[in-house]
Amino acid sequence: MRKILVVGAGQSGLQIALGLQSQGYEVTLMSNRTADEIRTGRVMSTQCMFHTALQHERDLQLNFWESQAPKxxxxxxxxxxxxxxxxxxxxxxxxxxxxxxxxxxxIDQRVKMAGWMETFAQRGGQLVIHGAAVGDLDYFSRTYDLVLVAAGKGELVQMFARDPERSPYSEPxxxxxxxxxxxxxxxxxxxxxxxxxxxxxxxxxxxxxxxxxxxxxxxxxxxxxxxxxxxxxxxxxxxxxxxxxxxxxxxxxxxxxxxxxxxxxxxxxxxxxxxxxRYAPTVRNPIGRLPGGGLVLGVADVVVANDPITGQGSNSASKCAAAYLSSIVERGDKPFDEEWMRATFDRYWATAQHVTKWTNAMLAPPPEHILNLIGAAGELQPVADRFANGFNDPADFENFFYDPEKTQAYLVEVSGAGAA
The missing domain is CATH 3.30.9.40 (D-Amino Acid Oxidase; Chain A, domain 2)
Structure with a gap:
């Protein structure tokens, strides 16, 4: 039975921990707060999750609050x-x-993370309430087959170097x-x-x-x-x-x-x-190197942190967890080496790159063709619907959003269909 340590009990860390647990892995989860401390603490995010991300939770039967939350x-x-x-x-x-x-x-993360953490413990998972430092991970990397860092703030994030090519902004x-x-x-x-x-x-x-x-x-x-x-x-x-x-x-x-x-x-x-x-949107190198030579893999907003302007944080965390989960299970008993870590992140980046591109575009003043598109959506319901559904699948923005010619062609096509 492979031993995996997940550091950080947010959307991605808990989703991965519970998913691995259901597949029979020996999982240890480290959190710097208890479930009760999370539940009675301060709000952590706005977390509007769209269909694909919610489906990843349903697939793991973790959608405990679906009937209570507003649709x-x-x-x-x-x-x-x-x-x-x-x-x-x-x-x-x-x-x-x-x-x-x-x-x-x-669903307020205080509700979800506290509930998921209790579920993880009830199902026999090892829950360690302790803040983790780089020195701790140095020790743990020798006793676990894989260490995943899903704590998006604090000292641990510094282990993952900023990727300047993928991070156009250096300030919030x-x-x-x-x-x-x-x-x-x-x-x-x-x-x-x-x-x-x-x-x-x-x-x-x-x-x-x-x-x-x-x-x-x-x-x-x-x-x-x-x-x-x-x-x-x-x-x-x-x-x-x-x-x-x-x-x-x-x-x-x-x-x-x-x-x-x-x-x-x-x-x-x-x-x-x-x-x-406030924080600067940043993409980081997904592999962290420990002083003792061990490697750890960064998860979700540890390695891809976008501004919340497009509401993608929890969606990306859920999609990252689903991608990593598949990669871990498919690996079988082979080592979780650097090449595997790189490939695992690349699998997630295939989705995440669209989120980063769109979010960074929305942070800039809108060009004329985007203003035209948003204006047209008020007259043409299919345009409004397509824009709305882009929040679930940001890859679709490639087809009608960034390029003025594609935007114009799309609006002509929809206007023509409306006239017909």
Whole structure:
């Protein structure tokens, strides 16, 4: 029986650990927090997961909360008219809702990670509650067949060198601020449809609104992404959750008044329901070398960390876990050597490269053909639907998004089909 150590108990680490456990591997999972500490701690992300990522969980029968979590059936885009907020609340230039082929869901990671961790222990897995340092891994690499590093923050990440060719940004491109709330009203324009709302405020940033399941039941997430140094970049140093929510709402009233209109009665879900921070999007070398000569393999956002602007973090983590799981099982009893590690990451990168390309494109000011595409989606439902479903499969953006000629050809084709 092969012995595998997974360091880090997030989406990817737990999904891999539980998947290997179900295949009969001897798995040890290291977490720096207990399940109870996670459950009662601060929110960690916004985690809207689309169909393919959710299916990976279903395949492992880990979709414990699927019937409780809101089913997100659409993805809407609104664009504020540039400069319209100078004299008062912003005006909306574009507003549409694309339909998803398969629903999405957002389950607070405090709920999911705590539940999955308890399941792993109940099924006989060895759970070690301890922060891991490089020195610990040096020791463990001699006693395990494979060490996977799935802890995306702290000292361990430094073992994986930045890949400059795949990392165009060296600084954070957005300042992030998250609030989990109860009491958000419905969107009157699209009654009866649960949707993620992407509100774009040109030159300022973005507000995402999404329904989720949290520790206290159904809730909504208000998520600002502000251009650094701009009017939304005001959460640094705000420690009081009430002040964080107050700032969030103040900014909504000015820049996205159509969302603020339904947020006048919201309150935080709990004292841990806010989060703020920033990080530079980075792709790293997937193999970490230990002082004693051992090798470890980086997982998910340890090696591919994208800005959350395209909502891909948990999706990528789930897809990475599925790819790594297949590679480990297919390896049988052969050694997990450097060549295998490289091939295993490349298998994941085949998917992840599309996410990185799209996310980095969305962080830059949109070129004219993208503005045309987003505008056309308001008139042509197939365009809205295709854009929405790109969140599930970002590889499709290659076909109609980046190249102005492909975008134009696609819009002509859809317009013609509509006319016919």
């Amino acid at each position: 997100i059936e659409g993805l809407g885009v609104s664009v504020a008219a540039p400069g319209s907020w100078a004299e008062g609340p912003a005006a909306r230039a574009i507003d549409w809702l694309g339909r998803l082929d398969g629903y999405a869901q957002s 491109q957005r300042a992030l601020a998250v609030s989990y709330v109860h009491g958000l009203g419905p969107r009157p324009e699209h009654p009866g449809t649960e949707g993620v709302r992407c509100n774009l405020v040109p030159g300022v940033g973005e507000l995402f609104v999404m329904p989720c399941l949290t520790t206290s039941g159904r809730a909504d997430i208000l998520f600002w992404e502000g251009i650094p140094g701009g009017p939304l970049d005001v959460f640094n140093g705000v420690k009081d959750p009430a002040e964080h929510l107050s700032l969030t709402l103040e900014l909504m009233e000015r820049y996205v008044p159509w969302e603020y209109a339904r947020a006048t009665k919201v309150e935080l879900t709990d004292a841990g329901g806010t989060l703020a921070g």
